[in-house]
Amino acid sequence: MAALAKHTIIFRHLHQEIKRGKYKDGARLPSEVALARRYGASRPTVAQALRELQRLELVERHRGAGTFVKTAPLSAGSLGLLADGLGATEVLEPISVEIARAARAAGWNVAMGAAVDDRSPDLIAREWADRGVSGIFFAPIEHHPVRGALNRALVNGFRRRGMSVILLDRDLAEFPERSAHDLVAIDDFFAGFDLADHLLAQGSRRIVFIARKEFPSTTDLRVAGSRAAAARVDKAKFEFAVGDPEDAAWLKRVLKSAGADAVIASNDATAARLLQTVQGFGWDIPGDVKVAGFDDVGYASLLTPTLTTMRQPCAALGAAAVEAMLGRLRQPDMPARRILLRAELIARKSTGTL
DSSP, rough: OOOOOOHHHHHHHHHHHTTTTOOOOTOOOOOOOHHHHHHTTHHHHHHHHHHHHHHHEEEETTTTTEEEEOOOOOOOOEEEEEEEETOOOOOHHHHHHHHHHHHHHTTOEEEEOOOOOSSHHHHHHHHHTTEEEEEEEEOOOOTTTTHHHHHHHHHHHHHTTOEEEESSSSSSSSSTTOSSEEEEOOHHHHHHHHHHHHHTTTTTTTEEEEEESOOOOOOOHHHHHHHHHHHHHTTEEEEESSSOTOOHHHHHHHHHHHTTTOOOSOOOOOOOOHHHHHHTTTOOOOTEEEEEEEEOOOTTTSSOOOOOOHHHHHHHHHHHHHHHHHHHHHHHHHHEEEEEEEEEEOOEEEEEEE
């Protein structure tokens, strides 16, 4: 039998090392000089072996950078999306639609789930695993007496069963802590900052931030951003109050005590209730007090007056979430990432602007 050519021997050896995982996806192979020294061959012989690997699409060669193991394309399959109350949630609904659209473009299906009921977190995680999903987009539960423990148990259950997890909208951890999981959301601190900055530019100097009880960590970030904006303006005052915006006696007491000329609500749903209550006092909006919220839900432009708010970039969030998921599936051990997108100020009549 004729002896194998030197470049064939090098090719076969490198081919085996790549297939056995010695060189992971994206890893750089030794240089041509190093390989020539290793195999006692000339650089042209080594280059011939590398070209054969490139022909089989096992490696990529970049002039001046070297030869890299080619990242294998993911085998498209199914992903999951779990958000409590999905379908009744003004913000997560459009984001979920955009996630499904971006996933389909990449060849993946997205199965959606809206219910987190009395079943154990382990059972819920097992059911998702039985559906064959490779990864799951999860919007942590807001309204639950032990939401922190429940959210952590769900995520741990997903990961024990080999599913990658991308958090949507908010973190598992309560502010100011951070969890060790990928998160795709708006930058809530800067959303709060930008909204308060807008009110201050409109002449407001006594801002009250209103949130309902059991508010999520996103509200803490929005409060922190709003407070930071107020701290930059001479004689501006900022207060944070928690209560029911439909409780007229409580709301009037809070606003009068602060001498409020502007109110930021933690989200548009709270702002809509607050608008109705304040108008019940006979106060003019924005003449007596300006009102603003977050999210730019569908009815924000239909309220009277129309509501100034911070718009969530739903399409961009959906695309970023899918990109984050595919990256996590390719590299399960990479460090956790926080992908935060800037919200857009939509100025309307409730703050005296259009």
